Amino acid sequence: MKGRGCWDTASVRSFCSSGCLNKFKKDDSGDDDEAANPADKSELHHTLKNLSLKLDDLSTCNDLIAKHGAALQRSLTELDGLKIPSESGEKLKVVNERATLFRITSNAMINACRDFLELAEIHSRKWQRALQYEQEQRVHLEETIEQLAKQHNSLERAFRSAPGRPANPSKSFIEGSLLTPKGEDSEEDEDTEYFDAMEDSTSFITVITEAKEDRKAEGSTGTSSVDWSSADNVLDGASLVPKGSSKVKRRVRIPNKPNYSLNLWSIMKNCIGRELSRIPMPVNFNEPLSMLQRLTEDLEYHHLLDKAVHCTSSVEQMCLVAAFSVSSYSTTVHRIAKPFNPMLGETFELDRLDDMGLRSLCEQVSEPPPPSAAHYVFSKHGWSLWQEITISSKFRGKYISIMPLGAIHLEFQASGNHYVWRKSTSTVHNIIVGKLWIDQSGDIEIVNHKTNDRCQLKFLPYSYFSKEAARKVTGVVSDSQGKAHYVLSGSWDEQMECSKVVHSSPSSPSSDGKQKTVYQTLSAKLLWKKYPLPENAENMYYFSELALTLNEHEEGVAPTDSRLRPDQRLMEKGRWDEANTEKQRLEEKQRLSRRRRLEACGPGSSCSSEEAEKEADAYTPLWFEKRLDPLTGEMACVYKGGYWEAKEKQDWHMCPNIF
The missing domain is CATH 1.10.287 (Helix Hairpins)
Known part of the structure; x- marks a missing residue:
């Protein structure tokens, strides 16, 4: 048993x-x-x-x-x-x-x-x-x-010196795809993030025809909301606007960059997956500009917006706004060095009413991670732009992803047209070996919230195996009914063109079952063309003419202005060892300031530990305030006024001592 x-x-x-x-x-x-x-x-x-x-x-x-x-x-x-x-x-x-x-x-x-x-x-x-x-x-x-x-590197040098290389391969716009098939011609890893990506966008083909034929074709499909003959006055030669003359003589050069060699991989190899703003980096990898100044540099082609003020058609105005949004990336093609991370409370003003017709103010409104900067621009020509940009960046091993978060607002006072868009993803390649190079990729959707016009832009990621031109950008401008009016083409580092659509029809399905839209267009009109770089730019961090003036010493600015930052000024002068010492001092001063804010909500107060942390992280900006954005539903810092009045009185008593 x-x-x-x-x-x-x-x-x-x-x-x-x-x-x-x-x-x-x-x-x-x-x-x-x-x-x-x-x-x-x-x-x-x-x-x-x-x-x-x-x-x-x-x-x-x-x-x-x-x-x-x-x-x-x-x-x-x-x-x-x-x-x-x-x-x-x-x-x-x-x-x-x-x-x-x-x-x-x-x-x-x-x-x-x-x-x-x-x-x-x-x-x-x-x-x-x-x-x-x-x-x-x-x-x-x-x-x-x-x-x-x-x-x-040898192939790159041989390619540059090849006699049969085309001068501008992006000039011929024959066929473009607004979205490439997923997984094709892309070197991005699957953890790369894109924001505001357009889904299920149609691919398209453009066919350029004679104007007479197009007007007949247009008449058969209905009356167009844009008269091409009137559009010529605004769109044609929009990029050829001469630069304004300044009463103040601006500098045209900075000291040459010292020839210091430093192994980036030796610093970055232990930082894979970390937030880039948390990695202590020597100034050897920086350029002598702060992130606030780089943000201001987006205004280099402000004349596109000055031109857009005079547009009587909203879709025509959208073309110029789209060209402006693309032009902000043209300064990045050779700029592989990172800007200085601004100190909390740091500001940067650009007072150029005399030659550029605008005033710009940036303020660092939060510290890492992730850092945020608020920006406001007023133009005497009848437009204003504002944004709060948060830079999220990750080191992925072989490349760095830089993802700007936040909406950009642009409003024209006369028409009331209010445009909103977001930036695309930037990627710095060849971190381990090879020559560093930067690429822009992803999708941008620009929306006019007054008329509901839309522009969908596609930044095609570069691939060795792609037949597309390098740095190519394509797009379509459509009205509130979804009818296409303009096709955009070009590259983010050279130029953008627009072609007026007079007829559209679906093409026959391809062998893989995909269908493209065929746009019959008039000849392309130049919207924007990049300014040539100054002489000796390769020894001056590849700065543009505007970038060379941004860190120029100027009287009367706030004591928190980026021009007064000592480590950045020392680096610009080529004294990098002293700049590194100053950078460490400033970073320690910022950490001490945060500890003091934490102690202000310490044991003697009624704050909990979580509330104390929030109190330490909380910072009240001087010139901006948090408001709910009714268009995006997000909280964002908006300019509340007072800066230019304080500058006029030279009353800076409220500014913190951050340097």
Whole structure:
């Protein structure tokens, strides 16, 4: 008779032989990839030695169990020979059977442990071989990557010097796709983030025809909301507006960049996946401008907006706004150095009413992570622009993703047209080896919230295997009914053109079942063309004419202005060692300021620990205030006024001492 929960001898032997031992045998066929985890051979030997000692302890325990188990069974056998009641005899049989099972189980356990040790010894040799192989492969891979980087640089130099290279491949706009098929011609990893991406956008093909034919075709489809002949006055030659003359003579050069060599990978290799603003970086990787000044640099082609003021058609105005949004990326093509992260409360003003017709103010309104900057621009020509941009950046290993978050608002006072859009993703490639280069990718949707006109722009990511021109941008401007009026084309580093749509129709489905829209257009009109860089720009951080003036010393600015930042000024003068010392001092001063805000909501107050942290992070900007954006539904910093009045009075008593 068996007691409840007892195993018979056959089941115990079956479990120990097939269950335990088969599991160990199955593990013998494991992957080499997982086996290569131990650090080195000494660790393996140490582990095996410990296992062997534990096995000796188990053997000793097994001997004791066997000895005492045999004695127990003899005692039970003697009891069985005595004259005892039948009920007690049955109980003795059960106890005897359990003792036997216990002895068999302990023997099976020690055998399984012995098998485990043997398998561990076999695996240790396997791990050692796998580890040695992986080390050899790593050395070989490093040598291969270094060789590929050298070949890549040689190919780039050969391409630049090729006699048959076209001067401007983006000038011919024959066929463009607003969205490329997912996964094709893209080198971005799947963790790359894009914001405000357009989904299910139609691809298109443009066909340029004669104006007379197009007007007939247009008449058959209905009256257009834009008269091309009147549009010529505003759109044609929009980029050829001469730069205004300033009463103040601006500088045209800065000291040449010193030739300091520093290995970026040596600093970045331990920072993969971290927020870039949290990584302590020497000024060697910076350019002598702050992020606030880089944000202001977006206004270089402000004349596009001055021109857009005079547009009588909202879709025509949208073309110029779209060209302006693209033009802000043209300064980044050679600018691989990072700007200085602004101090909390740092400001930057651009008072250029005399030549540019505008005033601009930026303020750093939050500290990392992530840092945020508020920006407001007023133009005497009849428009204003404001934004709060939060820079989110991650180091991904082989590239850095820079993702500006936040909406950009542009309003024209006369018409009331209010445009909103967001920036695309910037990517810095070749962090490990090779020449650094920057690319723009993703989608931008510009919306006129008064008329509901829309412009959808696509920044095509660069690929060695793509047939598209490098840095290509395509787009379509449509009205509130979804009818296309203009097709945009060009590149974000050179120029943008627009072509008026006079007829559209779906094309025949391709072999893969996808269908494009065919736009019949008039000849393209130039919207914007990049200004040439100043002479010797390659030795001046590739700064444009406007960028060269941004850090120029100016009287009367706020004491928090970026021009007064000492580490940035020292770097511009080429005194990088002193600049690094100043940078560390300023960063420590900023950390001390945050600790003081934390102590202000410390043990003596009624704040909880979470509230104290929020209080330390909270900062009340001087010139901006948080408001709910009714168009986006987000909280954003908006200019509240007072800066220019304070400048006129030279009353800066409210400004913090941040430098």
